[in-house]
Amino acid sequence: xxxxxxxxxxxxxxxxxxxxxxxxxxxxxxxxxxxxxxxxxxxxxxxxxxxxxxxxxxxxxxxxxxxxxxxxxxxxxxxxxxxxxxxxxxxxxxxxxxxxxxxxxxxxxxxxxxxxxxxxxxxxxxxxxxxxxxxxxxxxxxxxxxxxxxxxxxxxxxxxxxxxxxxxxxxxxxxxxxxxxxxxxxxxxxxxxxxxxxxxxxxxxxxxxxx
Numbered sequence: 001x002x003x004x005x006x007x008x009x010x011x012x013x014x015x016x017x018x019x020x021x022x023x024x025x026x027x028x029x030x031x032x033x034x035x036x037x038x039x040x041x042x043x044x045x046x047x048x049x050x051x052x053x054x055x056x057x058x059x060x061x062x063x064x065x066x067x068x069x070x071x072x073x074x075x076x077x078x079x080x081x082x083x084x085x086x087x088x089x090x091x092x093x094x095x096x097x098x099x100x101x102x103x104x105x106x107x108x109x110x111x112x113x114x115x116x117x118x119x120x121x122x123x124x125x126x127x128x129x130x131x132x133x134x135x136x137x138x139x140x141x142x143x144x145x146x147x148x149x150x151x152x153x154x155x156x157x158x159x160x161x162x163x164x165x166x167x168x169x170x171x172x173x174x175x176x177x178x179x180x181x182x183x184x185x186x187x188x189x190x191x192x193x194x195x196x197x198x199x200x201x202x203x204x205x206x207x208x209x210x211x
Contacts, residue, residue, distance in 0.1 A: 009207035010037040025049035056086040064156035066091030109145035122149035149178030160184030170198025
């Protein structure tokens with residue numbers, strides 16, 4: 001199994017520099033990871049750094065809180081794709097989900113998927129802030145809205161991915177939709193545990209270590 005193609009090699013910290021992004025891209029080319037996951041301001045630079053490789057560019061929108069207006073998220077998604085993003089990881093509006101405004105949550109995902117078109121859309125549900133019932137609802141809404149993946153976490157909240165959440169998400173969305181484990185996956189053993197429970201993508205800032 002090509003574990004390298006499970007990995008979105010990630011730098012999303014607020015103080016990342018262009019040199020950090022360059023190192024991330026060079027490392028990702030060496031290991032031939034699935035993608036680099038970076039903040040939108042670095043998309044154009046990453047395209048240059050990744051020339052000659054098949055490593056994709058993944059970026060985040062509505063990150064990390066998800067509380068922006070739908071219109072702002074849609075614009076951010078369109079702008080990211082225009083600048084060269086291959087995949088977009090969006091954060092749902094967690095407040096709206098917890099207030100049971102399910103139509104709002106689903107419609108927002110639909111509009112963002114419409115904005116990115118054939119590009120891959122991953123929906124971050126931030127499991128650590130949700131009950132199991134809310135996780136199931138969020139996954140169902142993302143699937144109904146046409147998203148390509150559901151994703152556990154931003155890595156910026158209380159905790160990240162757990163094998164229990166991955167198992168629940170996989171059971172909810174079925175065998176075909178992508179499930180991304182992100183946040184706190186730092187060893188090869190942890191990566192295997194996530195994959196065994198249904199993850200098809202791993203978001204990590206420890207890509208080389210996992211390999």
